[in-house]
Amino acid sequence: MNKKDQFIGKIKPDINNFIHLIRNNRRCQEGNEKSFSLFNSPIEVIVLSNQVTDFNDIITKIVYYEDFNGSFSTKYVEQKLFELLHKILCDHSRANEYIGELYTNFIDDSKNNWRVIAQLENVRFVERAVFKLMDSTLKFMKPEELFDCTLKLMKPEDLSVSINSLQRDLLGPHYSNWELSHCIYTDVTAGDQLKAEELAIDNFNLSLNLLRLYFPNLNISIKRPISMSDTQEKIAYEIISTNVTKKYGNISVKNNEKRCIDLSPKIYDYLVKNGINSLSNNSQIGCALKISDVVKDCLYWYGLALNTSLLSAKFLHYVTILEAGLKLNREDSEVTQKITDRCSLFLETDVGRRRKIRKEIIKIYDLRSKVVHTGRILGKKSEKELEDMALQMRLTESASIYARSVLIKLIRENNQRNGDFEKFIQDLDDMNHKKCT
Known part of the structure; x- marks a missing residue:
């Protein structure tokens, strides 16, 4: 049995069960949760609220x-699942064919290369400096460099495009924001735009956190991401903020007063x-657990x-760093003594x-x-009030210093x-053993 047939064999029973579940659903029914239809098609895929869990299980x-x-x-x-269900509702006799097509398309798309670029706030790159931090690159990107970066992602027949047409057709009104920009970019492998951006943001955050490790007061951040794929699709958007309480949304354009650093x-x-640089060293692949992976975590x-800004969360995150950096995953006993x-x-x-x-x-x-086992909120006044709060803040600061120093x-x-x-x-434990003997 080939891999496509294996996929059909694993997914088809769930699809058939779900088709049977939703076949008689109608839009007028109470509890209509999700729906999907195609232009000029009389058939609509309706998922009721009590069927969402089964639907999500198939997605997972x-x-x-x-x-x-x-x-x-x-x-x-x-x-894609909605589209598949629509096809099968139209012609159930071709279910195997449709599921097989889904598998083939996913396999073909799963290794697409994406480049995701974002502008940076609160940072200036001095002397055209280029920072390669793990899987991302930070640099001062001139318009022609952005143009070259885009050309590499275009099909050969489209390489005659001019800078003006690139500005108009690919980047649109956002292009003006990119002239002489301080940027961060990364290359990822993903099957769709949202996944590429998700992976990119992870890479961006790790790289920026690495900078912040050495410059704790640095408030460098990402703004207005633009993502360009190997299919020449343009995805440009502003960061949108939504006030849930007052029920309104707005595009964030803020004057940032945070500290700026010259890199x-x-x-x-x-x-x-x-x-x-060693954090991207491929020679470490043979290790059971790489230091670079621990550092990224x-x-x-x-x-x-x-x-x-929540003291309890800040404190627990710093202690988590101490454990991740000084403890093996399989060690469950005497943790405090080992970390100490x-x-x-x-x-x-x-x-x-x-x-x-x-x-x-x-x-x-x-x-x-006390925090983990009682749900205690640090920074909240207790009977001891100021004395208690001062100790909590002092220990949080100590945890931050040790976590940063270890990292x-x-x-x-x-x-x-x-x-x-x-x-x-093992080397640390050997040192401790020698000290005790």
């Missing part, structure tokens, strides 16, 4: 089907010397910690300073236990340890 099964490698967004798969080649050299939590020992050994050589770190980590974990040093030592995270943990 397709989205995570192993042959598609997670390349499609849920919204895109939903649209120069000297700064980039500093980052390179501290090991950021930590950068995700670091960004969340910086972005939230490894953090002190990793960050300090002086015995007195190590002792201070241990004491503070123990206090941090005591507070973490920066882990990046620096990535190359020296050949990217092997388990070896890194």
Whole structure:
């Protein structure tokens, strides 16, 4: 049985059951939740509210089907499922053919290359500096560079396009915003626009969080993304903000008063010397668990910690970084002791300073236990009021310092340890064993 037939065999029973469930649905029925129809077609696909769970289960099964490698967004798969259901309702005898076509189209589209570009706020690139941070590139992009970037994504027969027609036909009115812009871009593999942008935003956030790791007060952000695919489709949009309470929406055009940083080649050299290039080092593939993967996970939590103003969330995110950076996934017991020992050994050589770190980590974990197991909200007045709040803020600040220090040093030592995270943990434990004997 080939892979297409295997897909048909796995999906068709769910499709048949759902077709039977919705065949007699009508628009006038109470609980009409979703609908789909094609122009000039008398048949309409109606999904009632009590059928949405079954509908979503089929979407999930397709989205995570192993042959598609997670390349499609849920919204895109939903649209294709609606189209498939419409075809089968029109002619059930061709169900196998239609499901097979869906599989073939998904396989063909799943490895499309996308480039997603966004402008940046609160940053200036000095001396035409180019920052390659993991899977993204930050640079000062002149109009002709944006033009060249677009040409690479176009079909050979369209390469005669002029800059003026590119501005008019591809980028439209948004093009004026892109002249002499400070940009970030990434290349991803995805099956549809929404998935490409989802993957791109992940790459963007990791790269920006990496910068913020070294410059904690930096408020660099993305604005007005433009996405261009290998099919020459233009997707341009503003960031839309919606006030749910007052029931109105607006396009955000804000005067940002946040701190702006000049990024120069000297700064980039500093980052390179501290090991950021090793985060994309393919020689580490043989490791069971790569330090670069651990760093990327930590950068995700670091960004969340910086972005939230809620003290409890900020505190827990910093502690999560300590655990992700200093603990193996399979370790479930004596976590506090392990994090305490490894953090002190990793960050300090002086015995007195190590002792201070241990004491503070123990206090941090005591507070973490209260938050996790009682739902305690930090920063909220208690009986002790100011005394209690001051301690919480002090421990949150300590957690942030240790999390940031561990992450920066882990990046620096990535190359020296050949990217092997388990070896890194073992080395720390060996140091602790020698110290105790």
